[in-house]
Amino acid sequence: MIPIGAKGVAAEFLGFDGLDGAEHIAIRFAGRVPMPSRPPLVRLHSECLTGDIFASARCDCGSQLHEAIECLSEEGGILLYLRQEGRGIGLYAKLDAYRLQDTGIDTYAANRHLNLPEDARDYGVGARMLLALGIDRIRLLTNNPDKVAQLGLAGIDVTEVRRTGVYVTNANRAYLQAKFEHRHMLDPRLFRAPAEAALAE
Numbered sequence: 173m174i175p176i177g178a179k180g181v182a183a184e185f186l187g188f189d190g191l192d193g194a195e196h197i198a199i200r201f202a203g204r205v206p207m208p209s210r211p212p213l214v215r216l217h218s219e220c221l222t223g224d225i226f227a228s229a230r231c232d233c234g235s236q237l238h239e240a241i242e243c244l245s246e247e248g249g250i251l252l253y254l255r256q257e258g259r260g261i262g263l264y265a266k267l268d269a270y271r272l273q274d275t276g277i278d279t280y281a282a283n284r285h286l287n288l289p290e291d292a293r294d295y296g297v298g299a300r301m302l303l304a305l306g307i308d309r310i311r312l313l314t315n316n317p318d319k320v321a322q323l324g325l326a327g328i329d330v331t332e333v334r335r336t337g338v339y340v341t342n343a344n345r346a347y348l349q350a351k352f353e354h355r356h357m358l359d360p361r362l363f364r365a366p367a368e369a370a371l372a373e
């Protein structure tokens with residue numbers, strides 16, 4: 173057990189054999205108010221060194237990770253921390269794409285310019301991790317419909333989708349807008365009011 177988050181909640185870090193070569197990790201939270209009668213709450217979080225560790229304002233990854241840790245600390249569940257930096261293209265390529273984005277193109281066009289996929293993430297690895305933990309029914313914390321679809325195809329029954337907050341800043345507004353337009357984010361009009369107002373500006 174490792175105490176993590178602002179409140180030092182105990183969490184269990186679990187490694188796996190036979191995945192895709194990356195050191196994906198599952199973090200299991202017992203929860204302060206667990207709900208054992210319901211499928212576990214799960215968050216798939218793709219690694220983002222700049223956002224998760226250095227609180228970069230270019231994306232909303234750090235805010236979403238901390239929100240997930242808060243939710244899971246309360247009701248328990250699993251955080252799958254997937255080593256899929258830069259939507260799967262890697263850190264160096266992501267930094268190259270950031271430089272291109274500074275010329276005015278969006279995150280997806282930048283990837284295409286580098287001859288890289290717009291989104292290389294395979295959430296099947298997350299499904300395999302859940303199945304290895306004996307979990308095939310989950311409640312999923314996400315705004316990304318691609319995660320729901322890929323998990324379903326990989327044998328995970330997503331019984332409920334709980335949306336996360338949308339953390340809009342002046343620095344990440346264009347990034348979030350591009351994610352929405354490329355259908356990697358559910359309709360922001362469905363999100364909580366402050367985000368809706370901010371994104372609609």
Ligand SMILES: [Zn+2]
Nearest residue numbers: 220223231233
């Ligand atoms: Zn990020």
